[in-house]
Amino acid sequence: MALAKRIIPCLDVDKGRVVKGVNFVGIRDAGDPVEIAKRYNDQGADEITFLDITASHEGRDTTVHMVEAIAEQVFIPLTVGGGIRELADIRNMLNAGADKVSINSAAVYNPEFVREASQKFGAQCIVVAIDAKQVGDNHWEIFTHGGRKPTGINAVEWAVKMADYGAGEILLTSMDRDGVKSGFDIGVTRAISDAVNIPVIASGGVGNLDHLVDGVIQGRADAVLAASIFHFGEYTIQQAKEHMAAAGIEVRL
């Protein structure tokens, strides 16, 4: 009897629609977030994460309605990230039915925001997203603006600080690996996972099912997040779980 390692598919949304190449075999309109969320839910996803890339405030209201529609039909935890800058943003998403929000650049600009958010809404719903790039041997730095802007902040120290400030979970994305399909950056995943006492989600770089296994066993991640390998029907969540189970990892089958 042990806690299962989680598999989390991640979807990009813009104005309440799923964008950026989701293409399940046999489904034509792949942009409907409710349909896609249900599909992953049926396949056995342990959670679903939405990354809101909407630029405008009006568009954000549409995202809130999208979360409402999904929460009425999908009964697994939902996380929404992207553009969470104020307590009101968090309240809106939680009221719509999100279980957690993921805070990224707002935490870098104002770490106190994480503390306030955690005190107000509880650590269980505050995920801090860390975008890290390797800048030297065993040295990773935080980058913002989609990996373009360096901050000079040491990623491992930052993770420890965010846990102290009340983050309930760390979503760690390796900017070197994102979209490259060569596997997670095991070094930074393991360094952060060992340094903090809260769960770490590994993200960025998954190209095959062995990468998921490596993230858990070598990287010691508590959960693994992937996008493209699931979106194009390359693998189902179920296949990913069976592969992890065969490698001796506890999963929810």
Add this chain to the structure above:
Amino acid sequence: MTSKVCAVIDYGMGNLHSAHGALQAVAPGTQVLVTSDPKVIMAADHVVLPGVGAIRDCMAEIRAQGIDQVVAEVRKTKPLLGICVGMQAMMDRSEENGGVDCLGMFPGQVRFFGNDLSENGEKLKVPHMGWNQVEQLAHPLWKDIADNSRFYFVHSYCVSAERPEQVKGRGHYGVDFAAAIGEDNVFAVQFHPEKSHNAGLTLLKNFLEWDGQA
């Protein structure tokens, strides 16, 4: 024929969208109401006591809004389901926030998992977050759910029940804890059935079909 009513008690501690949605999804014929109105709660056929966040704030709101008295009445008369902090609130006392007196419906304490939790030499993280197995002990609410099914948990404090016969589901995360407790017409779970996919939905369906006989 009038439809049955399930009241989800809203005492201002966060989002009840999911609980409402899940209950409504498993019983389209039931009217599920999110409410803080004692009259509505007392008139309902089934009552759910949810809870998120810190116990001190939850208990403060429960007392300030007179929900403690409503729950005391409900427990005498109809099926009552506690969820997560709603379950913890039913115990004698929680050590969270420096120690908080709770409703005292079940003898026992709510304890912190601890910062040095481990299993077979592996350090365990707190909160206990994710899908874990529940070992079932005979109760009608487990109908059609395989023993040791996984449910979704998010908590840093857990229930240590004083009376073993009141434990209806056993959980384990570094330590043994009560994942479900029950007596007569009251049942309470530490996990989130509304977020636990098929196993959780089945439990909610069983609850809405339950007459309160253990």
